[in-house]
Amino acid sequence: MAAQAEQPEKLEILDLRHFQARDFVALLEEEVQVWASRLRWGFQPSCEIVRHYLDLRALTGYALLRGTAPVGYAYYVHEDYKMLIGDLFVSEPYRTVEAQHLLLEHVVEAAENTPGVRRIEAQLMMLDSNAVASLFPPSQLTVFERYFMLVDGIGQLRRETFGPRPAAEVTFEPWSERYMEPAAYLIARAYEGHVDSQINDQYRSAAGARRFLHNITQYPGCGAFHTPAAQAAIDSASGELCGLSLTSLVEPEVGHITQLCVSPERRGLGLGSELLWRSLQAFAKGGGEAASLTVTASNAGAVRLYERVGFRTIRRFRAYVWEGFG
Template structure:
């Protein structure tokens, strides 16, 4: 009864099947499932047949066969497709099986997040090839439809990637993959904390699942500013003497390009500024000097957030003390789009216009370098910073969730 030819693309099959379940389609087919077709656990077989009005559910068969899903109607005349879906360790797959998924992921980064993901995708691809990544993939008809990667950094687990082809993004597949990754991480007794930020999913989509697993959830905003559109210019006394430029003195501060020699002090500044800050709850790298040192490294040296732009990035020095008073990091994430992976002003200098002045200066430098857009992310609960960005002209174009679990 299950012997069938594969003739229907997986996406159509799923769509047909979902329509059938919702009662939108009559005379169409049924499904055989070895486990629950929508939990995606284990091997699931779904057969779809067109029976010209004859297809129907037959609970008797269902019980006899011991299937947990719907049963195959015995009077179905013609089977038009069979779909085999399973969740597997990513190391069991060949990189070729990820091609479609990785291409779709790069497109989503470009279209939804204004970010050229191709270099990262290339890395993921070669690491998958070398079996260096941990995670799970949903495979249908031998092609990866969704995947979730996880990493371990000491006592911290990280959900690095969760992405699904559009046909699967609203199914339970992403949550099933997440569940497997989280279960695996939780099973390591030395993993005390798990963090995840999932820019391809809204908080509504995955938040309930994370909450059911005792994760704290946080709303994050992707914001962008179209350069060339003049932003409201509210300058405070410290900046009225002139417009700060590269190595120009303006009021009490001089702006220099943020270079390697500033990194140690920048890491210390970030550590102090983020104490008791909401972002330190979201990302525990902010909670230690080692963590902020790594953060600075990853922005400025490791291309963790795109290509670093040292000449446009700013180290603001307080003239009379020579201390680092603020920093603003800039990267290029696609040819004409820049990103601000970090902006921080030392506690004693906050609220006097330094952050706004650094933003204005950065905009000028970016326009000069041919950029037309600059983006950043902010935690919604960091409302002061979000207000500053809105006032500067940034607009939210995407919202997503950040999730944190701490072992009790």
């Protein structure tokens, strides 16, 4: 009689608050390696935050278990009327659409059962897009194609590929804390009616932009904020902030453009490309070899600029917004 085939062990879900950081050592080490190999991104600081909140029993989300061992997890943050899915990762041997869907399903259920939550936002770099299927009716889900782009050899880039320099009535200054409040108002104006304000609703108001700026300058989700490469564009006549490029380091030799925007009246005049050039050169001056950024695929003008100056898409991912269920 032939031996019976061994049945695969069932994967189960358990609240993250049953675990401590020591239970996630192997899984988080794998996630760090995946981000480094696929995106040249040092994910260790983000993992340290996960470990911290695991040990506090304060990380809201779910673990995917094989037996008693975590082989995946997803966590979320509740902010007033919305829920942000901070991360979702499944170990390679178990990284199936079904496993990812199971985690997402539990997060979505938590959102639906949280009073006042009407919106979920997610940008999950390692998620298989098929895992989202059937979680919500199409009328409640909006999907945005996005690109993770990288340029190597930033010290050898040529200025002429960035287009004409902007007119002399704009001056450029290194980023300073004194620009935080003007930057919040600039972001709200720059993203009015822009596709990215549909993805991240913090862009829709100065108050939301203020929270966004606090997050990217104080927390490592977009890398460690790197003041030496951040730039401010100032209208020479009025003294007002009219453009900015904010930057971080994701590896000692790799920078990241966390925000690049220009006031509506200054668009099309080469200001954005000049800010980008200056930030990339500042990275190179500090020993940087490469830089990355993310862009929404439908933002065709920005995509063309980045490709023209040497960026290439190394990963395609999706941003998701669920609304209308609260």
